Amino acid sequence: MRKAALAFGAIFAVASVTAAAQATVRVEPTHLDGPRALAEQTEQGAIRDYLESWKTMRAALNQNQPALLNADFVGTAKDKLTQTIHEQAAAGIHTRYTDKAHDLQIVFYSPEGLSIQLQDTVDYEVQVFDHDKSLSIRQVHARYIVVLTPAEVRWRVRVLQADTQ
Amino acid sequence: MSHRRLIPADATSHSRIVGAVHSAILGAMLGAIFAAAQPAPAQSGNLTLPSSIEAGGAFSVTSSGSGKGTLYIVGLGQAIKREVQLGETTVFAAGTLYNAGNYQVILIGDGTDVTESLAVKPAAQPADVSFLAKPSRLPVRLQGGITGAVYVFDAYENLITAPLPVNFDLTGPAGGTQTRTVISRDGAAWAEMNSTDHQGNDKFVARIGNVSSARIIGQVPGDPCGLKMTASPNRGEVKLETAPIRDCSGNAVPDGTVVTFTEAYNGLESTVDVPIKRGIAEVEMPAHSGAVISVASGVVMGNQIRWERQ
Numbered sequence: 001m002r003k004a005a006l007a008f009g010a011i012f013a014v015a016s017v018t019a020a021a022q023a024t025v026r027v028e029p030t031h032l033d034g035p036r037a038l039a040e041q042t043e044q045g046a047i048r049d050y051l052e053s054w055k056t057m058r059a060a061l062n063q064n065q066p067a068l069l070n071a072d073f074v075g076t077a078k079d080k081l082t083q084t085i086h087e088q089a090a091a092g093i094h095t096r097y098t099d100k101a102h103d104l105q106i107v108f109y110s111p112e113g114l115s116i117q118l119q120d121t122v123d124y125e126v127q128v129f130d131h132d133k134s135l136s137i138r139q140v141h142a143r144y145i146v147v148l149t150p151a152e153v154r155w156r157v158r159v160l161q162a163d164t165q
Numbered sequence: 166m167s168h169r170r171l172i173p174a175d176a177t178s179h180s181r182i183v184g185a186v187h188s189a190i191l192g193a194m195l196g197a198i199f200a201a202a203q204p205a206p207a208q209s210g211n212l213t214l215p216s217s218i219e220a221g222g223a224f225s226v227t228s229s230g231s232g233k234g235t236l237y238i239v240g241l242g243q244a245i246k247r248e249v250q251l252g253e254t255t256v257f258a259a260g261t262l263y264n265a266g267n268y269q270v271i272l273i274g275d276g277t278d279v280t281e282s283l284a285v286k287p288a289a290q291p292a293d294v295s296f297l298a299k300p301s302r303l304p305v306r307l308q309g310g311i312t313g314a315v316y317v318f319d320a321y322e323n324l325i326t327a328p329l330p331v332n333f334d335l336t337g338p339a340g341g342t343q344t345r346t347v348i349s350r351d352g353a354a355w356a357e358m359n360s361t362d363h364q365g366n367d368k369f370v371a372r373i374g375n376v377s378s379a380r381i382i383g384q385v386p387g388d389p390c391g392l393k394m395t396a397s398p399n400r401g402e403v404k405l406e407t408a409p410i411r412d413c414s415g416n417a418v419p420d421g422t423v424v425t426f427t428e429a430y431n432g433l434e435s436t437v438d439v440p441i442k443r444g445i446a447e448v449e450m451p452a453h454s455g456a457v458i459s460v461a462s463g464v465v466m467g468n469q470i471r472w473e474r475q
Contacts, residue, residue, distance in 0.1 A: 076322045080242050080264050091246035108353050111312035112299035128239050136271045136280040145351050162266040164284040165326050
């Protein structure tokens with residue numbers, strides 16, 4: 001019985017990890033507010049880099065390692081996440097975010113080409129730990145407003161904010 | 166600030182994982198097993214808190230029960246942990262929770278285990294505007310040549326997603342002002358302006374309420390307009406000299422702009438590029454009777470002269 005339970009647990013765990021790695025992504029047709037056309041390659045690059053940022057954010061918040069944010073975050077988003085990680089570490093907390101579905105739409109490409117704004121309706125699970133003790137697991141459905149700005153070879157997240165209005 | 170009263174959920178709505186785990190995979194395995202196999206921990210008490218606050222606003226969380234507990238407020242923007250006395254009200258002073266977003270409020274105590282949500286909204290008052298203007302320099306009289314885009318933030322660098330009127334003002338070198346008012350959408354707004362007739366600096370200002378940000382846009386003369394030269398004999402050569410070169414608005418085309426003189430004679434063509442000096446361009450070319458001499462600058466053609474022996 002115990003063996004069977006462990007086997008089930010292992011399968012579940014693998015399924016969970018796979019699901020975490022492969023969140024469902026739906027990209028809505030771009031609905032731009034602005035005069036600048038968005039090339040398909042730019043759109044794909046921005047979305048790819050944004051989704052990548054969730055991976056690094058998950059790892060950074062789970063491991064309380066702010067340095068992991070460097071590749072994908074900049075400015076306000078990086079500052080705020082870094083602060084959160086420092087606060088988590090000081091309190092002995094860590095959080096495990098598992099994004100399950102993204103519904104994305106690019107809504108603004110600034111005229112000078114230096115920022116892309118997108119909205120992402122995300123389904124994710126967040127589990128809070130105090131040291132190794134799980135305190136809470138919640139399923140969250142939220143709309144995020146995201147601003148990306150170009151770096152040398154990629155887009156980085158400058159603003160990542162849940163829409164609470 | 167509306168308050169609600171919440172009864173702690175049981176294990177059917179909150180999975181609980183008990184025990185220390187040392188890896189993510191093992192944690193997931195044990196979590197799944199324990200959540201299904203163990204009864205929910207005994208719970209008592211409840212939690213009263215606002216469903217939402219404005220960023221930086223003071224708020225309080227009241228619990229029931231007795232004894233000591235730990236209150237956690239955790240989100241992507243902040244993480245706060247407080248030791249609390251159950252049955253009392255914990256006050257969070259203004260400026261404690263200020264990063265907009267969704268937070269979990271978790272109370273863990275002796276027999277108490279409650280989780281609720283708290284939304285932190287951006288402050289209503291703008292405090293900062295991120296203003297991107299382009300280009301930094303452009304020719305005069307260009308329709309829609311200047312663009313500005315803004316993102317609007319509160320005092321805590323939260324993007325204010327509620328619609329706000331954003332004024333864009335472009336004041337030209339001669340003093341005239343173009344104004345556009347745009348309602349922001351999800352914190353962003355943009356506008357397009359025309360460069361004006363006169364060379365010099367434009368002041369481009371984005372203003373939301375009492376907050377503004379300014380950029381300087383340089384307007385330079387446009388292409389030459391009515392480019393005209395005269396020819397005169399000079400020691401066996403022909404001296405070509407333009408009239409003062411101006412754009413169509415009367416601005417002097419800057420020194421250094423290249424003017425091209427072309428002489429066509431007997432099937433041959435010679436070309437000389439000359440920079441404008443002190444407002445005009447001049448050059449000496451061979452005086453071939455019957456030569457056709459033309460002047461141009463960039464894509465702008467000037468007049469043409471047929472040179473006859475003097």
